[in-house]
Amino acid sequence: MTQLVARACGPEAAQGSGFSDADGNPLSWVGDTLVDQDGRTAAVLRDGVVDFIRSENYSASFGYQWNKTRAVVARDGQMQRVHFAEMDLRTGFHERDLSGLRCLEIGAGLGDDTSYLLARGIGSVTAVDLSESIFRAARVIDDPRVRFVRADASRLPFPASSFDLVVCHRMMMHTPHPAATLARAARMVRPGGLLFAHSYHRSSYFLGSAKYKYRWLTTRLPRPLLWNTLRLAGPVLRWGTVRLTKQFGQKGADFAHRWSPWVIQGPHMTAGLDRRTMLARELQVSFDALTPRFDLPMYADDFVDLVEGLGFSIERLERRPWFPLWAVARKKEFADEHA
Structure with a gap:
């Protein structure tokens, strides 16, 4: 446990825990618990992470x-x-x-x-x-x-x-x-x-993207449902965007940007990736665009x-x-x- 706490403290350990409360007062380790000056628990060491969070949140x-x-x-x-x-x-x-x-x-x-x-x-x-x-x-x-x-x-x-x-x-x-x-x-x-x-x-370019048309719905859907829908539909949506771009050039690409919920990464982000890894990355990016509670x-x-x-x-x-x-x-x- 001593080694775990030392790692959690990091290089600041020589000066104390390296953590403070909202008023800047230092926190101290008592076993695997960080406490404030009144002895109240501020955080606990859990699975190698100093955890200050106690409830579900917007993340x-x-x-x-x-x-x-x-x-x-x-x-x-x-x-x-x-x-x-x-x-x-x-x-x-x-x-x-x-x-x-x-x-x-x-x-x-x-x-x-x-x-x-x-x-x-x-x-x-x-x-x-x-x-x-x-x-x-x-x-x-x-x-x-x-x-x-x-x-x-x-x-x-x-x-x-x-x-x-x-x-x-x-x-x-x-x-x-x-x-x-x-x-x-x-x-x-x-x-x-x-x-x-x-x-x-x-900017007008980003505000015109598909995610801002669908977020009213996708932020309310169960996350497993949206993830699996994107995972299954992604290859088809990607194929559609590529086809539109090849046939209609920039107009086709702009149409897909405005309406397709699948985000295609540019060549600089996919060069050298195999298809499986490329689709995994684009699934992550597409899900990330559609689900956060806040997008400001x-x-x-x-x-x-x-x-x-x-x-x-x-x-x-x-x-x-x-x-x-x-x-x-x-x-x-x-x-x-x-x-």
Whole structure:
């Protein structure tokens, strides 16, 4: 048990548990339980995960999705190669020296980005997710540089300014209040540290996609029913999209984008994948588009204003209307951590 607690504490163990309550007061380990200064239970160590969550929540669709996914990036060489290339494009971390950096990853899921950060030489990663998928990530990834935490992004159990790098990839738009979620994450970055932020784009291209026509229904369907329907119909829907595109060019592709619930990944995301892995990936992406309780994209200007307003200087930005939004930004030395 001592070894499990030490791993859960991570590199911060020398200074205490590395966790704090909402007021910034440190939490302490009593056996396998984290307690506050009044002795009340804040979290328990369960299956290698520090678990702050006690009830079902809006992340349930992600837990179901991840636990149904066949191809786990941490163990699937094809998926890993494609995912790492995508992350290099978005973050540019392959061009930076990440050694020694303390990273907080919010929305870790099965640990796809965790594996990427480890491969790029990060010093340590605290991988956080609200869903139960974090338990599977803890089983898949065995690396002493990682600690796994199940917690709500709106109530992160860490002291402010305690990380050199915070990664918020594919998660903030799935929370009830994306701007507040990012603000909370930004508080975790030390002055001079880096933030990677990502959001769906509130552009006419993305708002015209099929998922926004069907989400009123798909968010209400039983998840097993929707998963199996997509799994069975996916190959046919994919064939239809490919046929439309071949016959009608861009008009056919635009029609499928607006009406087909099956999301086809671009060549840069599927090159070298066998058919089974490609369909598994597209099933995951299609299910992910149709099921989250919250799907709250941002306008590009609002996204930029938010990041800069939190005291960051943007060093890398994507805001073209047919791409999601993402930015790598550095926290100014004088930034107010309580912003």
